[in-house]
Amino acid sequence: MTTKATDDIRPHLTHEHCLHLMKQxxxxxxxxxxxxxxxxxxxxxxxxxxxxxxxxxxxxVMEALGDEDAVVATYREHxxxxxxxxxAQGIMAEMFGKVDGVSRGRGGSMHLFDAERRFYGGxxxxxxxxxxxxxxxxxxxxxxxxxxxxxxxxEGAVAEGEFHESLNLAALWKLPxxxxxxxxxxxxxxxxxxxxxxxxxxxxxxxxxxxAEVVDGMNVVDVEAAARRAVHAIxxxxxxxxxxxxxxxxxxxxxxxxxxxRTKDEVAAWEEKGPVIRFxxxxxxxxxxxxxxxxxxxxxxxxxxxxxxxFAEASDWESVDTMLEDVGAMA
Amino acid sequence: MTKDVTYxxxxxxxxxxxxxxxxxxxxxxxxxxxxxxxxxxxxxxxxEFGEDRVRDTPLSESGFTGAGIGAAIGGMRPxxxxxxxxxxxxxxxxxxxxxxxxxxxxGGQVGVPLVIRIATGAGRQLAAQHSHSLENWFxxxxxxxxxxxxxxxxxxxxxxxxxxxxDPVIIFEHVMLYGRTExxxxxxxxxxxxxxxxxxxxxxxxxxxGGSLPKTLEAAEALAGEGIDAEVLDLRVLRxxxxxxxxxxxxxxxxxxxxxxGWLTGSLAAEVSARIMEGAFWELDAPVGRVCSxxxxxxxxxxxxxxxxxxxxxxxxxAKAAMGR
Numbered sequence: 001m002t003t004k005a006t007d008d009i010r011p012h013l014t015h016e017h018c019l020h021l022m023k024q025x026x027x028x029x030x031x032x033x034x035x036x037x038x039x040x041x042x043x044x045x046x047x048x049x050x051x052x053x054x055x056x057x058x059x060x061v062m063e064a065l066g067d068e069d070a071v072v073a074t075y076r077e078h079x080x081x082x083x084x085x086x087x088a089q090g091i092m093a094e095m096f097g098k099v100d101g102v103s104r105g106r107g108g109s110m111h112l113f114d115a116e117r118r119f120y121g122g123x124x125x126x127x128x129x130x131x132x133x134x135x136x137x138x139x140x141x142x143x144x145x146x147x148x149x150x151x152x153x154x155e156g157a158v159a160e161g162e163f164h165e166s167l168n169l170a171a172l173w174k175l176p177x178x179x180x181x182x183x184x185x186x187x188x189x190x191x192x193x194x195x196x197x198x199x200x201x202x203x204x205x206x207x208x209x210x211x212a213e214v215v216d217g218m219n220v221v222d223v224e225a226a227a228r229r230a231v232h233a234i235x236x237x238x239x240x241x242x243x244x245x246x247x248x249x250x251x252x253x254x255x256x257x258x259x260x261x262r263t264k265d266e267v268a269a270w271e272e273k274g275p276v277i278r279f280x281x282x283x284x285x286x287x288x289x290x291x292x293x294x295x296x297x298x299x300x301x302x303x304x305x306x307x308x309x310x311f312a313e314a315s316d317w318e319s320v321d322t323m324l325e326d327v328g329a330m331a
Numbered sequence: 332m333t334k335d336v337t338y339x340x341x342x343x344x345x346x347x348x349x350x351x352x353x354x355x356x357x358x359x360x361x362x363x364x365x366x367x368x369x370x371x372x373x374x375x376x377x378x379e380f381g382e383d384r385v386r387d388t389p390l391s392e393s394g395f396t397g398a399g400i401g402a403a404i405g406g407m408r409p410x411x412x413x414x415x416x417x418x419x420x421x422x423x424x425x426x427x428x429x430x431x432x433x434x435x436x437x438g439g440q441v442g443v444p445l446v447i448r449i450a451t452g453a454g455r456q457l458a459a460q461h462s463h464s465l466e467n468w469f470x471x472x473x474x475x476x477x478x479x480x481x482x483x484x485x486x487x488x489x490x491x492x493x494x495x496x497x498d499p500v501i502i503f504e505h506v507m508l509y510g511r512t513e514x515x516x517x518x519x520x521x522x523x524x525x526x527x528x529x530x531x532x533x534x535x536x537x538x539x540x541g542g543s544l545p546k547t548l549e550a551a552e553a554l555a556g557e558g559i560d561a562e563v564l565d566l567r568v569l570r571x572x573x574x575x576x577x578x579x580x581x582x583x584x585x586x587x588x589x590x591x592x593g594w595l596t597g598s599l600a601a602e603v604s605a606r607i608m609e610g611a612f613w614e615l616d617a618p619v620g621r622v623c624s625x626x627x628x629x630x631x632x633x634x635x636x637x638x639x640x641x642x643x644x645x646x647x648x649x650a651k652a653a654m655g656r
Contacts, residue, residue: 070405101438102438103436103437103438103440104438104439105438106435106436106437106438107436107437107438111436111437113433113436113437113438113440113441114440115437115440115441120404120441121433121436121437121441122437123428123429124428125424125428125429128397128424128425128428128429130394130397131393131394131395131396131397131398131400131401131425132397132398132400132401132404132429133401134394134397134398134401135397135398135399135400135401135402135403135404135405135409136401136402136404136405137401137405138398138401138402138405138407139401139402139403139404139405139406139407140405142357142383142384142402142407143405143406143407149401161391161393161394161421162393162394162397165389165391165393165394165395166394166397166398168389168391168394169388169389169391169394169395169398172389325439326434326435326438326439327434327435327473327474328434328474328476328496328497328498329434329442329497329498330496330497330498
């Protein structure tokens with residue numbers, strides 16, 4: 001999201017824009033592949049939740065935002081942070097737990113924060129970010145600011161009370177929130193139809209009287225188009241908007257997950273319609289990209305990630321002496 | 332300058348003055364606007380400030396507490412009213428995992444300048460689900476400041492500095508204090524750091540907070556009638572505790588009883604007692620006593636409720652035991 005969002009209600013699929021979308025998705029994919037590798041080397045510890053397979057959602061939605069808008073994400077948020085413009089080196093250092101990480105190394109993979117870019121976590125409590133997004137939007141509305149708060153969450157959050165409380169509050173108070181449900185079909189290992197009586201998430205959302213759409217979350221252009229439509233309506237003062245992006249997580253829930261709840265065939269079938277492959281094939285067929293363009297993207301991304309790893313390696317650990325700082329500002 | 336008002340009026344006046352002083356201040360909670368507040372603290376405020384700033388919420392404690400957190404991060408200075416402490420449990424995730432955590436977990440980037448007011452305590456025959464005293468649970472959490480104004484003066488004066496605090500502040504208002512009338516001086520500022528000696532004495536320290544302060548002061552008078560000169564320390568701030576004041580009074584009197592409406596096990600009284608043990612063990616002439624609530628869900632009938640809670644006679648008995656009498 002280094003570009004200032006235009007208020008256009010539709011994406012403009014120029015050569016340049018398509019390559020930009022592709023690059024953002026490749027940045028997420030390669031960054032996370034590197035993270036998985038670094039995890040096996042024990043450079044990254046704790047929980048590591050990979051977004052691989054879901055890149056089109058964060059990439060597409062972020063195109064509709066401007067610098068003043070806010071983002072609230074989940075514990076699977078490396079991709080969101082990257083495409084929001086949080087520097088890769090700060091994210092990687094955070095994953096290492098180093099002091100130059102975006103959250104001083106204290107949060108790790110699940111708690112990326114960047115106040116300057118209005119990126120408010122990184123929340124590891126499922127559904128916990130929804131009320132926060134409602135409040136950020138409430139502050140904007142009360143202060144008469146033209147800002148949108150985007151809240152990402154998985155379909156697992158739909159079973160939490162916060163989902164219902166937050167949608168109701170946002171709709172009741174007509175707050176500028178874009179709710180983006182990343183429906184990847186599994187709440188950790190529990191399939192959607194094993195946890196929800198109504199599996200059409202957007203239908204549940206619609207019962208709170210806010211516009212709710214279902215989007216092909218594997219198609220970055222569809223996601224961008226829907227997000228632009230939604231943000232346009234929100235900025236027009238029409239209140240909150242809901243997008244259910246249907247997507248799929250290619251990797252395990254976290255690095256500890258043996259994936260007993262799904263078959264390899266199911267994963268393989270989704271990988272065939274993955275967001276990167278699909279967009280690449282479309283661009284090639286439409287003459288929007290050539291092998292050389294994609295090779296250049298891969299090169300630039302590889303160099304960005306290598307620099308991020310070098311930065312993280314070189315960064316220091318926070319001193320134990322400062323551990324007590326920032327529990328409270330007055331402490 | 333001083334005028335006799337009720338605790339309820341003092342708190343309402345504090346909110347009103349804060350809203351007049353700063354446009355960013357607003358209050359939200361269940362029935363704060365049209366109903367006027369369950370304990371009538373916010374009565375009249377909606378007429379004066381409008382329902383945008385005196386905001387009725389649905390029965391969504393987690394939702395509106397979290398919304399308060401978000402609004403605080405977004406530049407407002409929200410006051411969230413949670414009707415009673417039992418309902419605060421529905422918001423505990425937001426308070427613990429978000430409000431108390433964000434500043435540290437974000438490496439100092441994101442503070443949450445939020446005030447949450449919670450009615451607490453027993454004494455109105457509201458039975459087991461509406462009579463808790465859970466201040467200690469909140470006082471356990473790093474990242475929160477926890478206040479227990481026990482006087483009309485503190486009910487008024489602690490709110491303004493709480494709103495200036497860049498981090499979350501929880502204010503516990505004991506339901507039995509709302510109707511008490513005491514002098515108020517609106518020009519006297521309050522601190523959010525120090526315990527206060529409410530009665531000086533030399534023989535024993537009675538350490539308490541919140542709704543137990545009036546009972547403890549009454550017990551001190553009764554003890555005076557028996558020749559025991561008790562000092563009464565009102566903790567006021569339950570997190571961070573004023574260690575210096577606790578150790579000072581105990582070092583002076585050499586005996587202490589802690590009076591706390593929370594259940595005995597794992598109580599705030601246990602924490603205060605441990606601190607005395609750590610910091611003033613060699614000053615003590617007797618073991619530290621505790622007067623807490625009986626370890627039962629608070630029962631409905633008046634005689635059982637009274638028997639379950641700290642009462643003047645039990646405080647007097649505990650003090651006399653510590654005196655060896």
